[in-house]
Amino acid sequence: MLVLAGPGTGKTTTLVEAVARRVREGADPERLLVLTFSRKAAVELRDRMAARLGGASAPRATTFHSYCYALVRAHQDVDLFVDPLRLLSGPEQDVVVRELLAGQAELAREGRAFVRWPDDLRACLTTRGFADEVRAVLARSRELGLGPRALGEFAERTGRPDWSAAAGFLAEYLDVLDAQGVLDYAELVHRAVLLAGRPEVAAELAGQYDAVFVDEYQDTDVAQGRLLGALAGGGRTLLAFGDPDQSIYAFRGADVGGILRFREDFPRADGRPADMEVLTVSRRSGAALLAATRRITGRMPLTRLPARAVRAHRELAAVRDGGRVEAYTYPTAGAELDNVADILRRAHLEDGVPWREMAVLVRAGGRSIPGVRRALTSAGVPVEVDGDDIPLRHEPAVAPC
Incomplete structure (x- = not known):
């Protein structure tokens, strides 16, 4: 089931109540999994479920990345890695990328470059801005399931020499991470998805949980959607909560198409598209503010969702009056x-x-x-x-x- 929940409609409360009802009806909390986008949201969910269930143990609430790390650790090849794999922090990844780019710039000056960046980009190799761009390409490639070879072939088909160089850089970057026994966040999810594709691991995941709940589904990316398919696809119990109008993390790889395709990507056991419900009462904003935001979202296309559900999602009812909206423009x-x-x-x-x-x-x-x-x-x-x-x-x- 997909639950469309606009701002202030009680999305998280509904999720907590759905979990609490299952536990009260006898479900084993260990066989319920709650996934969300951020650590802060996961902590809040754990606290709210614990408070709602009182003395009963609460189900596991975690981020996609934390779940992926546990999955990769559980299937880590002890012959290849003596110590547990370690996650790279943002500053550490910055250093690795910038050092590799600086080394490639030096080799290019000596005419011994393994990765051949286009001439108009070579002067940028040592800048922080270019390093940030390279990091983004690496992350998006792994989220889409592209390895160095696939990225290189795609670059050749599209005539993009910069992406071809990025493919070579990706290969070197992954070799360095493997040698150090570390992973970045995009690579972590990518490896978890590859693990979930193994028949024996897929069978294990399929029988691990009776129900999976996902908060902020609009913030998931393609790789996380594939992982969710291994966890709860094939008509198993899956409840996803989200608001496509609030999808703001595209710069981190979030794909709003995931929530728009949800009913087709996760059909019921009988093959019909997944059910959909809409929360229609906003308890947070006053009527004036709610009316202003609804006028903006009304101009945003939401294809692939039933028109009646979209109207109900956007025509929210306010429970309180008040609020004022003013708009100003300035020359600078x-x-x-x-x-x-x-x-x-x-x-x-x-x-x-x-x-x-x-x-x-x-x-x-x-x-x-x-x-x-x-x-x-x-x-x-x-x-x-x-x-x-x-x-x-x-x-x-x-x-x-």
Whole structure:
């Protein structure tokens, strides 16, 4: 079953209640699995299920990556790896990629390059921006199940010499990780999917759980969808909760097509498309704010889902009034920040709104938050940035040299 749940409709509460009902009806909590996108969400789910079930043991709630790590560890070849495989942190992966690129730049100058980057890219090999782009290509390739050979063949068919060089870089990168006994997050999921494709492992996974629940399904990628098929495909019990209008992690490989294809990708045991339910009451936002957001989402196409379900998903009912929506445009980014600071100061000084009841949302944290923080602080507005919005590798204490 797919449950479409808009903002504030009680998606997580519904998931917790569905799990609690199964446990009350006699289900073994050890045979229930709850998967979600982030560590923070997994902790919240565990706490809420434990509180709801009281003294009963709660089912396992974990992220896709944590589950993949446990699966890979459980089937690790002890002859190849004496020590457990270790996950690369973001800063460590940055260092590995940049060192390999620097080595390739040096070999290119000497005319001994194994990976031949196009001439117009060679001057970029030692820059942080290019390293970030290469990391993204590596991650997307593994999420799509592409190895060095498949990526190279695809590059040849499409006439992309840069992707052909990336294929060679991927091969060298994977050799280095294997030699060090480490994995990055994309490679972790890729190996878990390969494991799940083995007949003996697939049979083990198929009989491991009576029901699988997935929160924030719109944030999953292609590889995670394939893993879920091994865990709960073939008509087994699977409940996925999500909102395709909130799919915002495409830069991390999230594929909104996963939730749009869910009914066909995970059919019922009798072959019919999966069932679908819609949560239609928003308990978070006032009517004015809800109406504004619904006008925006109404312009976003949602193909492959029944039109009636999409209408119900977007025509949410509000349980409380209030709220105000205003839109401003400014000629420059600097003018925008100055006026944001002015609005916040007026709300505090003239209307008495506490600082802690104000929030500033930005589209891209890594690029936008530093400038916003400087502008607001210089205007006398106290700022507290959520730690989750600052990549660990950008923190001064851990940033690689």
